[in-house]
Amino acid sequence: MRVRSAVLASLIATCCVAAATAAADGLPKLPKKAAYKVGFAQTESNNPWRIAETQSMKDIASKCGWTLVYTDAASSASKQVADVQSMIAQKVDLIVLAPREEKPLVPAVMAAKKAGIPVIAVDRDLDQSVAKPGRDYVTFIGSDFVDQGHRAAEWLIKATGGKAKIIELEGTTGASPANNRKKGFDETVKKQSGMQIIASQDGDFARDKGRQVLESLLQAHPDVTAVYAHNDEMAMGAIAALEAAGKKPGKDVIVVSIDGTKDALQAIIDGKLGATVQSSPFFGPISCKVAQRYAAGEKIEPWVKVSDLFFDKSNAQANLANGF
Amino acid sequence: MTLTLKTPGPRSLPKWAKVPSGALLGLVLLLLFNLCFTDHFLSLQTLNINMTQVSTIVIVAVGMTMVIATGGIDLSVGSLMAISGALAPLIFGARTGLLAIPAIGMIVAIVLPILAASVGGVLNGTLVARFRIQPIVATLILFIAGRGVAQVLTNGNLQTFSHAGFRWLGLGKVLGIPFQVLLMLAIVLVAAWVMRSTLFGRYILATGGNERAARLAGIPVQRVKLAVYVICGALSGLAGLLVIAINSSADANLIGLGIELDAIAAVAVGGTLLTGGRARIVGTLVGALIIQLVRYTLLAHGVPDAAALVVKAGIILVAVYLQKREN
Numbered sequence: 001m002r003v004r005s006a007v008l009a010s011l012i013a014t015c016c017v018a019a020a021t022a023a024a025d026g027l028p029k030l031p032k033k034a035a036y037k038v039g040f041a042q043t044e045s046n047n048p049w050r051i052a053e054t055q056s057m058k059d060i061a062s063k064c065g066w067t068l069v070y071t072d073a074a075s076s077a078s079k080q081v082a083d084v085q086s087m088i089a090q091k092v093d094l095i096v097l098a099p100r101e102e103k104p105l106v107p108a109v110m111a112a113k114k115a116g117i118p119v120i121a122v123d124r125d126l127d128q129s130v131a132k133p134g135r136d137y138v139t140f141i142g143s144d145f146v147d148q149g150h151r152a153a154e155w156l157i158k159a160t161g162g163k164a165k166i167i168e169l170e171g172t173t174g175a176s177p178a179n180n181r182k183k184g185f186d187e188t189v190k191k192q193s194g195m196q197i198i199a200s201q202d203g204d205f206a207r208d209k210g211r212q213v214l215e216s217l218l219q220a221h222p223d224v225t226a227v228y229a230h231n232d233e234m235a236m237g238a239i240a241a242l243e244a245a246g247k248k249p250g251k252d253v254i255v256v257s258i259d260g261t262k263d264a265l266q267a268i269i270d271g272k273l274g275a276t277v278q279s280s281p282f283f284g285p286i287s288c289k290v291a292q293r294y295a296a297g298e299k300i301e302p303w304v305k306v307s308d309l310f311f312d313k314s315n316a317q318a319n320l321a322n323g324f
Numbered sequence: 325m326t327l328t329l330k331t332p333g334p335r336s337l338p339k340w341a342k343v344p345s346g347a348l349l350g351l352v353l354l355l356l357f358n359l360c361f362t363d364h365f366l367s368l369q370t371l372n373i374n375m376t377q378v379s380t381i382v383i384v385a386v387g388m389t390m391v392i393a394t395g396g397i398d399l400s401v402g403s404l405m406a407i408s409g410a411l412a413p414l415i416f417g418a419r420t421g422l423l424a425i426p427a428i429g430m431i432v433a434i435v436l437p438i439l440a441a442s443v444g445g446v447l448n449g450t451l452v453a454r455f456r457i458q459p460i461v462a463t464l465i466l467f468i469a470g471r472g473v474a475q476v477l478t479n480g481n482l483q484t485f486s487h488a489g490f491r492w493l494g495l496g497k498v499l500g501i502p503f504q505v506l507l508m509l510a511i512v513l514v515a516a517w518v519m520r521s522t523l524f525g526r527y528i529l530a531t532g533g534n535e536r537a538a539r540l541a542g543i544p545v546q547r548v549k550l551a552v553y554v555i556c557g558a559l560s561g562l563a564g565l566l567v568i569a570i571n572s573s574a575d576a577n578l579i580g581l582g583i584e585l586d587a588i589a590a591v592a593v594g595g596t597l598l599t600g601g602r603a604r605i606v607g608t609l610v611g612a613l614i615i616q617l618v619r620y621t622l623l624a625h626g627v628p629d630a631a632a633l634v635v636k637a638g639i640i641l642v643a644v645y646l647q648k649r650e651n
Contacts, residue, residue, distance in 0.1 A: 047577075048482055173630060202629040206578055207571050213623060215373045219364055220624035233482075237571065244495060245369060263484055 027135060028116040030295045036094055038066040038291075039087035043100040043124075044075040048261060052281040052324035053123065057096065060284030064291070077104040084108035088115045095119045096287050097137075102127040109137050120290060122283045124176065125303075133302035138294055141286055141304040145177045148277045149184020151310060152256050155275045156189075156226055159254055163194035164226040167217050169203040169210050169238060171230035177279075178205070181230045181258060198224065203234040210234030214241040229257040232264035232276055239272050250274065260311055262323035268316035275312035281324055346646025347593050347610045350639065354617045362624050370620075372502060376570075378616040379508040380405075380563040382609055384580075385587040385594075386515045387556030389608045392591050393519075394549055395532040395600025396452055396459035398556050401587060403470025404444045405564030405580030408437035410474040412565055413483045413574050416490070430489040438561035444470060445557020449550035467584070474576035484573040494569030504566055511559070516605040525603075528552060532600025589640050590615055614639065 030036075040057045044050055054070070061068040069092055073080035077100045087095055088111060095112055097119055099105040109131055112119050119137040126137065133139045156164065166189065171178030182200070189195045199217050203210035210229060218224065218241060227242075229235035235257035242249040249255050249272040257264065260278035267273035286306060294300055311319055358365045384401050391398045415423065416433040423429045444466050451462035496503040519525040527548045530538040539545045560580070568574040592598060593614055594607030618639050622632040 045480060051481060173628075199626055201623060201626070204629075206575070207573050208567065208575075208578060211571060212377055215377065216620050216623040219367070219370045219373060219620075220362060222364055236484075236573070240495075240571065244373075 027138065028113060028118045030094055030118050030291065032295045033065075033093070035065045035067065036291070037069065037090070037092045039069040039071070039084070039090070039092040039095045041080055041083045041087065041095065041097045042070065042072045043080060043098050045072050048324050049259065049279075049281045053098070053283055056282040056284035057287070058284075060288045064284075064288035066288070073100060075100070077101045080105060081108045084112060088112055088117060092117060094291055096122055096283075098122050098283075099124050099126055103130070106131045113137070118294065120287060122287060123281075134300070139290060139300045139302060139304050141283060141290060141306060143279050143306045143308055145180030145279075146184035146187075148258050148279060148308065149181040149186070150188050151184075151277045151308075152181075152228060152258060152275070153185045153188035155277075155310070155312065156228065156254065156256050157192055157195060159256075159274055160195075160226060162192050164196070164254070165221070165224050166195065166197045166226045166228055167214065167221060167224050168197055168200035169213060169227065169229040169234045170200060171203070171205045171234075173202050175205075178230055185228055203229065203237070205231050205233060207233045207237040207240075209237070211237030211241045214238045215244065218242070218245050218247075224253060226254045226256070229255065231279075232257050232259035232261040235273060235276070236263055236267065239267060260309065260323055262320065265311060265316045265320050265323040268311060268313060269320075271313075275310065278309040278311060278322070280306050280308050346642075346649075347595060347607060347614065349646070350593075350614050350642070351610055351617070354614060354621065358617070358621055358624075362621065365624075372505075374613075374616055374620055375505040375508075376502045377620075378612050379502075379504040380566050380580075381583060381586050381590060381615070382508050382612045383511055383559050383563045383566070384556075384583055385590040385608045385612050386511055386605060387552075387559035388584075388587040389591050389594070389596050389603050389605055390515070390519075390528060390552045391459075391556045392588075392596055392598060393528050393532045393600055393603035394552050395535065396549065396552070397463065397588065397598075398448060398553060399460065399463040399584050400444060400448060400466035400470055401556065401560040401563075402580035402583045403467050403474070404441040404557050404560040405567065405583065406471050406474035406576050407444065407477070408441045408561035408564035409568040409574045409579040410477045410483070410576040411437040411440055412490070412568060413485050413487075414477065416487055417483070417485060426489070430487075433490075434493075434565060437565060438558050441561025441564065442554050442558040445554040445560075446550070448557065449553030452553065453546040453549035471576065474579070478574070478576050480576065482573060482575045486572055490565075490569040491572060494566065494571070504570075507562075507566075512605060512609050519603050519605055524548070524551070529601055529603060532597075532602075534601070586612070586615055592644055593640055 042054050045054060058068060069087055069090060071083035073083055080100050084095060084097065085108065095117055099121055102125065106126055109119050109126060113136055121137055121140045123142050125140040125142065131137060170182055189197060198221050201213050201217060203213050227238045229238055235255055238255055239249045242253050247253050254274045256274045258277045258279055260276050264273055264276045290300060290304055388398060412433045415436055416429045423432060448463050448466060451457045452459050498506055527543050530543055531545050531548050535545055564579055567579050590611035591608050594611030595604045596602055596607060618636050622635060
């Protein structure tokens with residue numbers, strides 16, 4: 001069923017692309033107005049990160065002169081396509097889309113383009129082999145997950161003096177943040193002869209799974225000196241596992257992760273977590289800025305990179321408000 | 325009242341303690357493999373980890389064993405865990421009125437979620453016993469709706485907390501043994517005793533063995549069925565509390581996700597007949613240990629998670645096949 005709908009979606013997508021190229025329509029323009037009706041198509045709201053993202057959009061709406069039409073696709077790509085279609089029917093001025101999956105959302109973007117409504121993709125990109133930023137949608141606003149991995153690795157190299165035996169807790173197998181955070185970290189670490197990844201396992205981005213996996217890995221590899229988790233929730237689980245095994249997180253084993261949740265910042269203050277690279281969910285202000293630049297007729301770069309902060313002992317306390 | 329039940333055979337072990345030799349063989353082989361090939365396997369810490377990680381599965385699987393022994397099945401255990409796990413932080417987080425007193429807050433935060441999960445069990449039991457809906461369909465209702473209830477309770481938000489009492493529930497030790505492990509062993513022993521030596525245990529087996537005959541013999545079949553679903557619900561509620569206590573966080577989307585399959589597999593591998601009429605509580609413990617040990621072994625040897633699932637299924641298949649041959 002899933003495969004079939006995916007195939008169908010990509011078929012439709014290809015047709016749409018063909019039609020769009022034939023018509024040779026440019027990207028829809030955004031007129032300069034004082035007030036806009038903006039659709040925000042969220043993909044799900046079952047974790048703190050998504051909730052913070054939605055809140056950020058709602059917060060900016062009033063400041064930016066937006067009337068927000070908000071939908072939540074509840075983790076379903078097909079519902080999200082329908083959500084975007086209903087936004088088109090409501091004749092919104094602009095659609096901000098957090099695409100659930102790269103391919104299935106392309107037809108919805110094409111439909112919006114046909115209806116003359118510009119689309120901005122946030123936090124996850126669309127499949128660039130069928131839809132191009134600058135031609136089919138305005139731009140992709142998002143973090144550089146590979147770079148997040150780089151930064152985590154660089155901090156760890158400094159903190160350990162370039163010598164560490166590392167266990168890596170990966171995010172959900174196949175998810176793009178997991179793939180890219182692994183790529184960035186592994187690349188950087190490989191260049192150091194003293195740094196060695198002794199085990200790397202799937203912790204599903206979840207605290208409970210991260211804890212159980214690390215508990216077991218700790219038994220098999222008691223010589224570990226550092227843990228790299230692809231998100232803070234797994235890092236929290238890792239800290240619990242280390243404490244249960246009688247090791248002191250932050251002293252015996254150094255933990256580094258990515259996200260910047262409130263819990264993680266508190267753990268840094270408590271000395272249990274070494275550092276966390278922020279993966280900012282605060283897309284409201286930057287989306288507003290991009291929309292204003294686009295309305296003013298500026299050409300937008302195909303990827304607007306979100307600048308992610310970095311939290312360690314030196315600034316965790318001051319940034320507690322930036323956690324989510 | 326005269327009741328003809330299968331009487332224990334002339335073998336030395338009492339029936340309730342009997343474990344199918346296939347399962348035992350599997351466990352022994354796994355242990356031997358690990359002793360030879362897994363570094364640092366022979367340590368107290370390894371034992372502690374495996375016992376704590378298996379405890380929630382065992383607690384749920386004990387309830388499941390009783391349900392299955394009546395010829396039923398309970399798919400809703402994971403969702404009931406989620407309800408109880410999502411409810412507890414809401415209660416001890418409230419800090420109003422009497423709940424502000426730590427001891428009372430703690431007791432209410434333990435009792436109320438377990439009661440809520442038991443109410444779920446009452447619903448399951450009523451649908452099965454009173455309205456004669458097939459157990460797999462009757463419990464499917466709460467399997468789907470229960471997690472929804474838990475998500476609505478929390479708006480789907482992750483709740484994190486730091487609560488000394490609950491922390492102890494998850495991580496505390498008595499004489500060096502994790503509290504959860506003691507709790508698990510106590511539940512196994514009590515359940516085994518109930519199945520062996522009480523009238524209620526006999527009623528369960530008779531109901532599952534031949535419901536018509538049991539009813540004609542005067543056994544309150546409906547009440548027995550209701551009772552096993554309530555017990556299973558309550559145990560699931562308890563397991564839900566343990567999961568959130570270990571992590572100091574409750575995620576309604578994830579608590580108990582997929583545990584019904586682990587529990588049913590543990591029961592099946594342990595030698596309880598899925599058609600009812602036989603219950604092997606100690607066998608269920610062995611079955612759960614096998615599943616846990618497979619997971620640990622694969623993890624320790626760096627096998628990717630996706631492949632591990634396939635291996636797990638294969639081992640369950642072999643264990644069940646061996647059990648089939650025995651019968």
